[in-house]
Amino acid sequence: MSDIILKTNHLTKKYKEFKALDSVSITINKGDIYGLIGRNGAGKTTLMKIITTLTNPTSGEFELFGEGGSELTENKRRIGSLIENPSFFPNLTAYENLKYYAIQKGMVDFKPIEESLQLVGLVDARNKKFKNFSLGMKQRLGIAFAILDHPDFIILDEPINGLDPIGISDLRDTFKRLNEEKNITILISSHILSELYAVASRFCILEKGSVVKELSKEELDIECSKCVVIQTDNLKKTATILEKELNTTNYKVIDKKEIRLYEHLDQISKISKALSKNDINILGLYETGITLEEYFKSVIKEVN
Amino acid sequence: MMNLIKADLYRILKGKAIYITLIIIIGMSLVSVIGMTPGYIGMTSATESTLNIEDEEMRGMLLEVNDLKGVRDIMKSLGGYELDQAVIGTNMNLYYFFIIIVVLILCTDFSNKSIKNTLSSAISRKKYYWSKAILIFLICTFLVLFNNYFFYFVNLLVNGKDFASSFLDVFKSTVIQFPLIYGIISLLICFAFLFKKTAAFNTISIPFVMVVQLIVYGIINLFRIKADWFYQYEIQNALARLANHPTSGYVLNCALLGVFYIVLFHIIGYYAFKNTEIK
Numbered sequence: 001m002s003d004i005i006l007k008t009n010h011l012t013k014k015y016k017e018f019k020a021l022d023s024v025s026i027t028i029n030k031g032d033i034y035g036l037i038g039r040n041g042a043g044k045t046t047l048m049k050i051i052t053t054l055t056n057p058t059s060g061e062f063e064l065f066g067e068g069g070s071e072l073t074e075n076k077r078r079i080g081s082l083i084e085n086p087s088f089f090p091n092l093t094a095y096e097n098l099k100y101y102a103i104q105k106g107m108v109d110f111k112p113i114e115e116s117l118q119l120v121g122l123v124d125a126r127n128k129k130f131k132n133f134s135l136g137m138k139q140r141l142g143i144a145f146a147i148l149d150h151p152d153f154i155i156l157d158e159p160i161n162g163l164d165p166i167g168i169s170d171l172r173d174t175f176k177r178l179n180e181e182k183n184i185t186i187l188i189s190s191h192i193l194s195e196l197y198a199v200a201s202r203f204c205i206l207e208k209g210s211v212v213k214e215l216s217k218e219e220l221d222i223e224c225s226k227c228v229v230i231q232t233d234n235l236k237k238t239a240t241i242l243e244k245e246l247n248t249t250n251y252k253v254i255d256k257k258e259i260r261l262y263e264h265l266d267q268i269s270k271i272s273k274a275l276s277k278n279d280i281n282i283l284g285l286y287e288t289g290i291t292l293e294e295y296f297k298s299v300i301k302e303v304n
Numbered sequence: 305m306m307n308l309i310k311a312d313l314y315r316i317l318k319g320k321a322i323y324i325t326l327i328i329i330i331g332m333s334l335v336s337v338i339g340m341t342p343g344y345i346g347m348t349s350a351t352e353s354t355l356n357i358e359d360e361e362m363r364g365m366l367l368e369v370n371d372l373k374g375v376r377d378i379m380k381s382l383g384g385y386e387l388d389q390a391v392i393g394t395n396m397n398l399y400y401f402f403i404i405i406v407v408l409i410l411c412t413d414f415s416n417k418s419i420k421n422t423l424s425s426a427i428s429r430k431k432y433y434w435s436k437a438i439l440i441f442l443i444c445t446f447l448v449l450f451n452n453y454f455f456y457f458v459n460l461l462v463n464g465k466d467f468a469s470s471f472l473d474v475f476k477s478t479v480i481q482f483p484l485i486y487g488i489i490s491l492l493i494c495f496a497f498l499f500k501k502t503a504a505f506n507t508i509s510i511p512f513v514m515v516v517q518l519i520v521y522g523i524i525n526l527f528r529i530k531a532d533w534f535y536q537y538e539i540q541n542a543l544a545r546l547a548n549h550p551t552s553g554y555v556l557n558c559a560l561l562g563v564f565y566i567v568l569f570h571i572i573g574y575y576a577f578k579n580t581e582i583k
Binding site: 081 | 307308310311314315318319412416417418420421422423424425427428429579581582
């Protein structure tokens with residue numbers, strides 16, 4: 001069983017009558033890159049703010065590293081975070097800002113400051129004041145801050161905002177490297193599913209403060225990839241026919257009545273004939289496959 | 305907690321504000337030393353209770369004279385008085401420097417939103433509150449000591465013994481003022497946690513003392529209320545009286561009042577901060 005880094009239990013946040021978060025229960029395991037997807041105002045930042053103790057939940061609770069969130073003490077240092085816009089002291093340079101937080105975290109060796117700046121490509125701007133930074137540079141400094149103290153868990157709220165395509169690609173590589181090489185667990189939010197798809201291993205779709213769907217990358221692939229959906233009341237026999245008559249094992253049983261076939265995509269009539277010949281009762285047979293954005297939209301639409 | 309204090313000291317010493325503050329305090333002290341009279345702020349003149357210029361003719365002369373040398377000659381003709389104690393009596397002037405320190409240490413964090421970085425991945429709200437409060441107290445204590453003793457030594461050097469009390473007397477006056485001064489600082493810390501942003505904090509805290517005085521004096525005068533207790537324990541008057549050979553009973557009452565302010569404002573400030581959402 002994998003170690004649990006974060007477990008939320010019916011977290012709810014109300015602002016007067018408005019529910020920003022509605023009974024959210026998620027679990028993030030060690031080594032996950034957990035993508036939080038949702039439209040603006042879906043509750044992503046509120047959830048992250050509760051986890052980082054920037055706000056208190058109205059009800060519900062959460063555990064970080066097995067410790068009650070509100071009692072987080074020493075374990076707080078195991079978290080690196082970037083919530084909303086990166087915020088630093090405008091009159092300090094990039095290096096001085098990071099040194100301020102390094103001292104605050106009790107670090108005695110300041111080499112990680114250089115490493116962090118290197119990782120986000122800000123070495124050349126180390127002596128530039130924060131107030132003179134572009135939006136992209138600010139964002140990168142925010143990420144350098146989040147990874148400064150070699151945390152076990154990084155929380156990043158829309159970290160790619162304001163970055164150019166090369167910057168986004170570099171950051172994606174950095175996140176993957178941190179995750180793979182240093183086994184850092186990452187919670188990352190975005191409203192762009194395609195961006196999250198490129199980096200995350202698990203996904204949670206939030207809408208109007210509620211969890212609409214929680215799925216792994218494999219499950220998302222299945223949901224989105226092009227395939228032929230076969231709905232029938234005899235899955236076992238259907239699978240045998242697919243293997244014997246169409247010579248394919250490239251299919252997945254989705255539930256008690258559905259098989260998805262990832263080959264013979266343009267041969268629906270051939271599939272239909274093979275199944276009918278063997279007296280299979282076909283309840284549905286059609287081609288499907290959508291882009292990530294379409295999938296996201298369809299899930300949101302279902303809720304609304 | 306120590307780490308946050310160390311980090312804030314690192315940041316403050318990197319900036320210019322603390323040095324400018326010290327330069328202004330030095331400037332004010334030099335003006336008072338050369339002018340041989342303490343400066344004051346607010347609606348009441350604390351100097352009246354400490355300077356002890358009772359001669360109406362002398363007051364008139366001071367008002368008529370236009371040059372510094374003339375003022376110094378008149379003051380010297382008084383035959384000497386404890387100018388350093390008079391300056392300690394006007395320590396309410398430091399209120400505005402305390403505002404700078406609170407802005408520098410606390411409001412900047414809220415205004416830049418850098419508080420999010422600290423609270424999300426470094427320390428708890430409780431430790432944050434007390435680290436900031438302790439550092440503000442430490443720096444303000446340093447400012448008070450610096451103000452009092454810088455003036456003491458320069459005054460001794462420039463104006464001589466006739467216009468100075470003893471080192472120990474300065475220390476005594478400084479110490480007995482501390483409870484009330486810490487009460488004022490606690491009020492400012494409370495304001496900072498309530499109003500958060502620098503602009504809002506400044507809008508409230510800068511005119512606060514004068515506005516309170518204005519309202520209370522207005523009410524007293526309007527309704528002809530006998531309010532000796534207010535004149536005695538109004539903070540600006542109280543600080544002046546504490547530097548003018550107070551009775552031990554008065555010192556004790558002021559200390560208790562100071563402790564009451566400290567406890568009250570920290571309860572309000574901490575409770576407000578504990579339940580606030582960091583935006």
